[in-house]
Amino acid sequence: MSAGRPARAERFMPRTRPVVPPIHQSVTYFLDDLAYKDVQEGGLDEVWYGRFRNPTVDVAAEEVRDAESAEAAFMTSSGMGAIATTLLTLLRRGDRVVAARQVYGDTRDLLVRDLPTWGFDVEQVDATDLDAWRAAVAAGPTRVVYVETLANPQLDLADLPAIAGIAHEAGAVLVVDNTFATPYNVQPLALGADVVVHSATKFLNGHSDAIAGVVAGPAELVREVQRRVITLGTCLDPHAAYLVWRGLQTFELRMSRSNETARSLAAALSARDDVVGVRHPSLPDYERAEVAQRVLRRDGDALRAGAMVSFTVDGGDERALRVMRRLEIACEATSLGGVETLVSTPFNSSHFSLTPDERRAARIDDGMIRVSCGVEPSDLLIDDFNRALDQER
Structure with a gap:
């Protein structure tokens, strides 16, 4: 028992192969050379501290990644956490956002109340008016275009291929909130969206018992969102991640x-x-x-x-x-x-x-x-x- 630490680690290692993923409730994990190397390189790949990564959270994210046919996905503490973290990842001071007027109330507050105070310009347009989208995006350099697939609560369905074309022609990134539609009904990435956000609290979880968010899209962009999650602390609790995973099975x-x-x-x-x-x-x-x-x-x-x-x-x-x-x-x-x-x-x-x-x-x-x-x-x-x-x- 002189090597006390390895014995303790072995005691916690699973000796079975569970059908249901375990909830990794631990905040911190044993360090080794790989973990130390990962710490020095930014801490995105290895599991060594819960705010950076967690195995249970990773499993839930992989389910959403597959549902959205995305390269990668990363979970956040809530849907608003996913939206805010994604926008703060994409934007730099002075950047401009063109967003649909038909959005969830707290999303609107973020767009029209908070982002301008942080140095971003925001213009809202009718989500159903393609001419308004074109005019707004052309009115100045635009970094992000933001829309909900099915607007909350009006159920205005966004013309995602057309809006994606308008955004990309201007060099902007199209962010789509797919919470209402879900990937069962619409896959925005296949229609031209660059990144998808969800309140996983809703249909993905499906049982009204967990608050969570998720960002899905290209691996490089999702990796940058992960960096902001680490900094902002919008990480998901592993038990909530398990509940999302469980809900996704049905x-x-x-x-x-x-x-x-x-x-x-x-x-x-x-x-x-x-x-x-x-x-x-x-x-x-x-x-x-x-x-x-x-x-x-x-x-x-x-x-x-x-x-x-x-x-x-x-x-x-x-x-x-x-x-x-x-x-x-x-x-x-x-x-x-x-x-x-x-x-x-x-x-x-x-x-x-x-x-x-x-x-x-x-x-x-x-x-x-x-x-x-x-x-x-x-x-x-x-x-x-x-x-x-x-x-x-």
């Missing part, structure tokens, strides 16, 4: 079921005379139908149209609240992407920081309800919404 099964439920619910809501503006890419009158044909993945002839539905009720936000609170199966709660159906009104949750005029400018109607469809039987969910709407006529 990702395609969940998305297939939730997609079909959303398709059925959207059709049922469209048939009501007290509901207007139902938004789901499967609907015949979806205003981005032509884009959907080019952007969405398919199952045979059927488009994979996503698990999110947005609709507007007559009577404005107050009636929308009353309708939500009549629901018995769907849960009124923030977030999305879980096995349970979640509903919220943007005016008092995801986009509460916007004024009413700012919400309307972002195509968020008064009385809009956002629905994240879970895996419940679609007939039960449709009955739940019809009952709640009938009770609040």
Whole structure:
């Protein structure tokens, strides 16, 4: 026992081959010559300290890498951590960002409140207006173009190939938030995006029990994001990474079921005379139908149209609240992407920081309800919404 350290290391070595990856909860690891060399070279390759790398986090990242058909992926502490870390990796003081106006509320706050105070210029445009994209990108040297695949909560589908062409012609990097669409429905990298970010808290995890983010794209860029994660401390806890990994094992099964439920619910809501503006890419009158044909993945002839539905009720936000609170199966709660159906009104949750005029400018109607469809039987969910709407006529 004179060589105490090797004996201790051997005691912790696994003697089995687990089917499920272990949770490496250790913050620090035994050092050897390879680890010391890695420390001296920046600490990106070997596992020796948890803020730099963790085996459980790596396993979860590899699952997302494969789902997005990316060269590499790296996990972060949250979706906003992925977005902020990616932008701070790409931008230098004085750089310019052109971003969609239709984005998640906290993303908007980062773009219009925080980035300008840090020395970056930001211009927002209507995500559906290609002429506006061209004009904004041409108005000055642009470093980053930023858009959500399916906008939160309007479900405006971005014309990713066209926006990628506009960005690349100007020498800009296209960053796409694919949280709402997920790689099951859209693979932005295959359509011209340079890097993809996710709130892995949502559909990738799928069980509303872990907060996480992920960045996927070219290995060199992801490596630079990893450097910023180390510096900024936006690293992911290994237990949360395990929960994301676990959720990804049923990702395609969940998305297939939730997609079909959303398709059925959207059709049922469209048939009501007290509901207007139902938004789901499967609907015949979806205003981005032509884009959907080019952007969405398919199952045979059927488009994979996503698990999110947005609709507007007559009577404005107050009636929308009353309708939500009549629901018995769907849960009124923030977030999305879980096995349970979640509903919220943007005016008092995801986009509460916007004024009413700012919400309307972002195509968020008064009385809009956002629905994240879970895996419940679609007939039960449709009955739940019809009952709640009938009770609040």
